Amino acid sequence: MDINHNVYSKNYRVLFHNRSALKIGEIERYVITYDLYQGETLPEDLTLDSLWVKVRNIEALSYRAAYLMxxxxxxxxxxxxxxxxxxxxxxxxxxxxxxxxxxxxxxKIAELSLHRIQKKYTWTIDIVSQVLFSTNTNVTYEITISNSERYLRMNDSSNLIPSMDLLCSRMKVSRITTADIWKLPSQLIPAKKKKHLVLLTHGLHSNVSADMEYIQEQIYKMQTSEDKEQYVVDGFTKNVCETEKGIKYLGRRLAEYIIEELYDNSVCKISFIGHSLGGLVQAFAIVYLGTKYPWFFQNVEPINFITLASPLLGIVTDNPAYIKILLSLGVIGKTGQDLGLQSNDPHELPLLYLLSGEPLASLLSKFRRRTVYANAVNDGVVPLYSASLLFLDYEDTLMSLNEIESKVQENAMIPHNISTLQQTKSSSFDKFWKILNPNNMFQTSEAIPKVSLFDTASSILLPPDPDMTYITKPNSRYSVIVHDKLYSSSDIPQEDSTGDINLIKSNNVLLQAFSVGDEERKRYQKLEELIARRWHKGMTWRKVVVALKPDAHNNIIVRRRFTNAYGWPVIDHLMENHFITEDSVVPNRDTFDIQQILDENDLSWIFNINESSIFDQGPAGMISTVNDMFDTISKRTLANISTAIEENELNPEDDVVRYEEKNTDLYG
Incomplete structure (x- = not known):
C-alpha cells in the first residue's frame, strides 16, 4: 500500500484505508480481526489501547439537498x-x-475497544446505501482504521491511496459485498442436499438486498445440522425502482426469476415472505407460477406464505383527499391504481378482487402455513384492517394494546404527540416536505395516534433512532405481540349478519380507518369486505397483530439492524413459528387439478397485458425520482391543492364504484 508516511506521526498510524461506492440496495460488510498478542505468553509491552475506525461519506456537500436523485x-x-x-x-x-x-x-468515528485481555478480537462493520430513487446513483465513502482517534479527527484521509492492504500484521480485514452476502450461502450447499427455497419480496420503492437482509440473516441462523433441507434465501432485485409499474408486472417478473434462475431438481420446498406491497406481488407470482407452470407446485411443496404489513385489501378507505391528488399525478403509477382498486378499463374488475379468488385460493390452501403480520399503530402506509384481512377480534386487540401501553413508562409505547421527526428535520428538508405534505398537522384520536403516509416517508429519509437501553438490555423490552390467533372460515361472520353489520358500524378506534367515512368511502367498504371474504374462503389464517414504535412500517421487517431495532421481536416470532427443525404441522397432501380450475374460471386477466399509460411511467420512488416530477408537484401550492380538494376537480368518481353498479358477479 503506497502511503505517504509523513502525514502521520510515528506513534499514530493508519492501519487500514479503503474507498468504495454503493448503489441502491447495496451493502458492504467489513469483518475486522485483531490479534492482541501471539503465542501462549503475554508480552511485557502489551497495551490495551483502543483502535478507531472512521467511515466518511465523501460526496459533495451540495448533494445533501439532492433527495430526489x-x-x-x-x-x-x-x-x-x-x-x-x-x-x-x-x-x-x-x-x-x-x-x-x-x-x-x-x-462516523467509532471505538474498537481492547478492554479485556483476550487473544483475538473481532468486529463487524456494515455500510448500507440509503439511496431510494435512482438505480444510477453512487454514494462514495472511505473507511479508515487507526490507533488514534485524534488522528482520524484531525487529518484528511483523501491523500491516502485506497487499498485492501494492511499496515499491521496483527490485523485482518475482510470485505464482503452484497453478492457475497446473498449468493455465497447457496453456493456452499453440498450438491446432493435438498433445498428449501425462501423468497423475500420487498415493498413499494424498497429493495430486497438491503432492506430485507436482516430477515435473510435470521433465517440462515435457524438452520441446524439435523435439517433435511438447506435453506436458500433469495429475492428478485431487478424490480427495484420499478415498483410503480403494477402488481402484475412485478409478480410476473418474480415468478420468471424463480423458474429461470432459482429452480432446479434439488428444490423440494418453497416459502414466501413479503413486506408491504411485496405481499401482493408474491401472491400474483404464485398465481402466475401455478397457471403458466402447473408442474411447479407438483414438484415443490409450498410451506409458508407470510406477509408483513401488506395492503391485501388495498388502501382506499384510509386515503385522505390529498393522497388521491398525488396518485393522480402518478406518484406511484399503475401500482397506485391497483392499491386504490381502480382500473383504466371500466369493464375490468379491480385486480385485488380478481387476485383474491381462483386460482390463488386453491394454491394458497396447499401451503402449510398462511400468516399475516399487521401493525396496530404507527403505520402510516397500511391500515390494520387491510393488513389483517379485515376480520379480526378488534376488542381483544385493543384491550391488549392498552395493557401494553399502561406498562410502558410515560406512555412511550404509543405517544400522544410524536415530535422526533420534526426535531430532527433540517431546514432544507423541512421546506421540501411542506410542499409534499400540505396537511402537516399530526392527527390523533382519543386513544391511538394516526401516523400519516408522509410521517412514514419522512422517517425513511430521517429515521428516528431507538433508545440505547432497548438495544443493550433485552429485559427492558416489552412484548409487542398484542394478538395472535388462528382464524378459520367459521370465524368469519356471515354476510349481512349482525356480526357483519357490527363490524362495518364499529366505533373501535383500531377499525376507524375502515368504518369511518362519507358515503363514497362506505361504498368501498363493501368491495373491501368482499375481497376479504374471498381471501378467507376455505382457508385458515394466522393473524399476528403487533404494536411497534414509529416507524412501524419499516420496523416490522427491521429495515436497518439498529435503526429499526423495535422490530426485532417480530422477526424473532416469525422465525420461531415458521422456521423450525421439528414441524408439528401436518402437510396438506391433497391434490387438485389445476387444469380443472383453469377450465372453470376465466383467468385471462392473469396474462392480459394492458396498454401502457401515463400511470405505468410513474416516478420510481415514494415521492419522486426525477426533477420534473418535483417541479410538477411544487408548482401545485398548498392553496391550489386545498382549492382542488374543495371543488373536487381532481377527485372524479372512481371507476371501481361503477363496478359495484354494473357487475353483479362482484358480489357473487
Whole structure:
C-alpha cells in the first residue's frame, strides 16, 4: 500500500484505508480481526489501547439537498463479533455504534475497544446505501482504521491511496459485498442436499438486498445440522425502482426469476415472505407460477406464505383527499391504481378482487402455513384492517394494546404527540416536505395516534433512532405481540349478519380507518369486505397483530439492524413459528387439478397485458425520482391543492364504484 508516511506521526498510524461506492440496495460488510498478542505468553509491552475506525461519506456537500436523485446517504453500524440482540451488554464500550443517516461530508468515528485481555478480537462493520430513487446513483465513502482517534479527527484521509492492504500484521480485514452476502450461502450447499427455497419480496420503492437482509440473516441462523433441507434465501432485485409499474408486472417478473434462475431438481420446498406491497406481488407470482407452470407446485411443496404489513385489501378507505391528488399525478403509477382498486378499463374488475379468488385460493390452501403480520399503530402506509384481512377480534386487540401501553413508562409505547421527526428535520428538508405534505398537522384520536403516509416517508429519509437501553438490555423490552390467533372460515361472520353489520358500524378506534367515512368511502367498504371474504374462503389464517414504535412500517421487517431495532421481536416470532427443525404441522397432501380450475374460471386477466399509460411511467420512488416530477408537484401550492380538494376537480368518481353498479358477479 503506497502511503505517504509523513502525514502521520510515528506513534499514530493508519492501519487500514479503503474507498468504495454503493448503489441502491447495496451493502458492504467489513469483518475486522485483531490479534492482541501471539503465542501462549503475554508480552511485557502489551497495551490495551483502543483502535478507531472512521467511515466518511465523501460526496459533495451540495448533494445533501439532492433527495430526489438519492438521497446520497449511508447507514453504518459497528458491532462486536460476539454481538447478538438477545444478549445483555454490560460494558459501554461493547455497545453497538450506528449512524442512521450519514450524509455527504459527514463522518462516523467509532471505538474498537481492547478492554479485556483476550487473544483475538473481532468486529463487524456494515455500510448500507440509503439511496431510494435512482438505480444510477453512487454514494462514495472511505473507511479508515487507526490507533488514534485524534488522528482520524484531525487529518484528511483523501491523500491516502485506497487499498485492501494492511499496515499491521496483527490485523485482518475482510470485505464482503452484497453478492457475497446473498449468493455465497447457496453456493456452499453440498450438491446432493435438498433445498428449501425462501423468497423475500420487498415493498413499494424498497429493495430486497438491503432492506430485507436482516430477515435473510435470521433465517440462515435457524438452520441446524439435523435439517433435511438447506435453506436458500433469495429475492428478485431487478424490480427495484420499478415498483410503480403494477402488481402484475412485478409478480410476473418474480415468478420468471424463480423458474429461470432459482429452480432446479434439488428444490423440494418453497416459502414466501413479503413486506408491504411485496405481499401482493408474491401472491400474483404464485398465481402466475401455478397457471403458466402447473408442474411447479407438483414438484415443490409450498410451506409458508407470510406477509408483513401488506395492503391485501388495498388502501382506499384510509386515503385522505390529498393522497388521491398525488396518485393522480402518478406518484406511484399503475401500482397506485391497483392499491386504490381502480382500473383504466371500466369493464375490468379491480385486480385485488380478481387476485383474491381462483386460482390463488386453491394454491394458497396447499401451503402449510398462511400468516399475516399487521401493525396496530404507527403505520402510516397500511391500515390494520387491510393488513389483517379485515376480520379480526378488534376488542381483544385493543384491550391488549392498552395493557401494553399502561406498562410502558410515560406512555412511550404509543405517544400522544410524536415530535422526533420534526426535531430532527433540517431546514432544507423541512421546506421540501411542506410542499409534499400540505396537511402537516399530526392527527390523533382519543386513544391511538394516526401516523400519516408522509410521517412514514419522512422517517425513511430521517429515521428516528431507538433508545440505547432497548438495544443493550433485552429485559427492558416489552412484548409487542398484542394478538395472535388462528382464524378459520367459521370465524368469519356471515354476510349481512349482525356480526357483519357490527363490524362495518364499529366505533373501535383500531377499525376507524375502515368504518369511518362519507358515503363514497362506505361504498368501498363493501368491495373491501368482499375481497376479504374471498381471501378467507376455505382457508385458515394466522393473524399476528403487533404494536411497534414509529416507524412501524419499516420496523416490522427491521429495515436497518439498529435503526429499526423495535422490530426485532417480530422477526424473532416469525422465525420461531415458521422456521423450525421439528414441524408439528401436518402437510396438506391433497391434490387438485389445476387444469380443472383453469377450465372453470376465466383467468385471462392473469396474462392480459394492458396498454401502457401515463400511470405505468410513474416516478420510481415514494415521492419522486426525477426533477420534473418535483417541479410538477411544487408548482401545485398548498392553496391550489386545498382549492382542488374543495371543488373536487381532481377527485372524479372512481371507476371501481361503477363496478359495484354494473357487475353483479362482484358480489357473487
Amino acid at each position: 438519492g438521497p446520497y446517504a449511508l447507514y453504518c453500524d459497528v458491532r462486536t463479533g460476539a454481538y447478538h440482540h438477545s444478549q445483555m451488554i454490560y460494558a459501554s464500550v461493547d455497545r453497538p455504534q450506528f449512524t442512521s443517516n450519514l450524509q455527504a461530508q459527514q463522518q
